[in-house]
Amino acid sequence: MEPPPVTTYAQLVLGPPGSGKTTYCKGMAEYLRGLGRDVAIINLDPAAPSTPYDATIDVAALVTTPAVAATHGLGPNGALIYAFEYLAANTDWLVAALRPHRGKYWLFDMPGQVELSTHNDAIRGLLSALTRGGGVRLAAVNLVDAAHCADVGKWVAALLVSITVMFQVELPIVNVLSKVDLVEAYGGLENIEQYAEGMDLEYLVGALDDDPRLTKYAALNRALVGLVDDYSHVRFQTLSITSQESVGALVKVVDKANGYMFSEMDAAGLMAARVP
Template sequence: MGRYAVLVSGPAGSGKSTFCSALITHAHSIGRSVHLFNLDPAAERFEYQPSIDIKELISLEDVMEEMNLGPNGGLIYCFEYLLDNLDWLDDELGQYNDDYIIIDCPGQIELYTHFPIMTKLTRILQDQYNFKICATYLLESQFMDDKTKYFAGVLSAMSAMINLEVPHLNIMSKMDLVEKGETAEEAKAGRRREMERYFDPDPLLLVGEVNSKTNPKFHSLNQAIVQLIDDFSMVSFMPLDVTDEDSVGTILSHIDNAIQYGEDEEPKEPKNMDTGDFDED
């Protein structure tokens, strides 16, 4: 088997840690060996104890206090410190040779969309540690109720995809909240059809609704943004309901496909075709 990693990114509050926990729970239920890598130096509570935790190297709280930095500046300092201390990362990753690492990232989207920090880290994981990586980007489903926020989310997802340059899966999280309070028929009928256009966005179709809620002086900018999204035509979302094991399993299967999970495993050949004994190597 090879080395595999899932990068769980997205804005603060999009459900990244909850998604990580759901992935781990599902993976354990099907006999997978998975480990949580906390890459957020400000994180405090975990449903599953991280096997690797950046806070053992450096914490945001200490940096802010000692360096007199704000949260964003402190976070960038933490990641630069990590990149300058790869011996720590080498020691932590060295014991996981045939495992699946789930990396819970901070919620500051600038790390994926503006700065090259996460890009450098993913390349190090690929080139130095031979990890096959799939990045996931979570966008909260409530953004569908605010078209301007939705377009901003689509644009940030596209920016992360371009910046990280690894197999990528965009996820519409918290779908259980969207359907909360509706009857089963309502959830499966009109509301579900309405949501489909957000999973595979047609920005040119939605721009009229955006313009109706924004100042006319921004209409040309809105048009330029949606045209950019439409020209690239690379952003689509998969719905995620963490309370539904089938939903989590579907997401995991797409991640597996993106990183070709298990395809480099050597098949076991029988030692003796008559007895049916198998080689354990």
């Protein structure tokens, strides 16, 4: 009988371009290594010409968007979708590359094109391959730039995208407001915690109605905000990647999502414990 697979804990780092995924992976890896965890960063963005971290595995060894664009005459968006679907069709390459790193803590730096995690089944095929055979405990970390809170229209759009990602990815997910240390550039946003905790959505409707450009879309605005309200479990953790306190607080939440917090607990003791 084969021994059970070594348990591997991982984060799938998602978010649109500019949300800070690559910076997050670098900062999170440094923090986790400081805790004594053996971290491997896997760059799965075929459009990234370079990364500020040393990638343990880089999708560029399999496919890149410049090569795809040159070969098939595609633009940036089409080339990225093609490259990611090519990766999803060749998951054996990724699984083989990951095999020597089982037992490490994986950070997957994903592409930033929103369609890949909201309207593309390739990501499901990729996740299926990663978790096949068991032993991999994944949680998604969905980054949203805190600057979107300064524009109510962008904030509603960010909420809708986050809801869609939650349904499409089908993993335990932690939504994160990133770059909160930079919100001073957008007027301070003293109520940033309200946005993170799910602020009064009636305020959003009023703010949208006050925008003269959106007056004729009043009914649509109410319907969209109502949809967000129906999924009131959309909450955000706040993050300043340069703050150890902020990163540490987020790590505790992610550790619950992917189960790492239970990894060193005495399973026999847990089973024998009385249920209150």
